[in-house]
Amino acid sequence: MATAGKNYSVMNAGTFEKLRETHRVMAGKELGLTGCEISLNSMAAGHGSPFLHTHTLNEEVYIVVRGSGTYTVDGETFPIEEGSIVRVAPAGVREMKAGADGMEYICIQAQAGSLTQSTEHDGVIYPVKDA
Numbered sequence: 738m739a740t741a742g743k744n745y746s747v748m749n750a751g752t753f754e755k756l757r758e759t760h761r762v763m764a765g766k767e768l769g770l771t772g773c774e775i776s777l778n779s780m781a782a783g784h785g786s787p788f789l790h791t792h793t794l795n796e797e798v799y800i801v802v803r804g805s806g807t808y809t810v811d812g813e814t815f816p817i818e819e820g821s822i823v824r825v826a827p828a829g830v831r832e833m834k835a836g837a838d839g840m841e842y843i844c845i846q847a848q849a850g851s852l853t854q855s856t857e858h859d860g861v862i863y864p865v866k867d868a
């Protein structure tokens with residue numbers, strides 16, 4: 738259950754160890770996200786995506802936080818491991834497979850082309866920090 742204030746919401750998705758039992762936690766609805774969807778995922782050793790898929794509008798970013806495996810886009814397969822960040826355009830036909838140690842990763846979906854400025858230029862720095 739998320740806690741929310743006027744300008745924030747916070748949830749706890751649980752430990753990655755627990756995630757190995759549930760396999761996926763979606764954060765979007767609970768946090769009330771309006772610009773992206775975020776999921777935390779666990780893929781057991783040797784397991785892979787149940788299907789190939791593309792998206793209509795959203796690009797996806799996969800961030801591997803533990804383990805390793807392979808990622809395939811449009812028939813091209815490449816290795817991924819802890820620290821890998823993979824961006825896939827909506828039309829990319831994709832699937833992934835975990836290696837011998839399994840894999841935990843974060844997936845972020847956002848509408849392709851929706852980020853129209855650098856986050857560096859979107860931040861507003863206040864002149865005085867409250868004590």
Ligand code: ZN
Pocket residue numbers: 790791792797
């Ligand atoms: Zn997807």
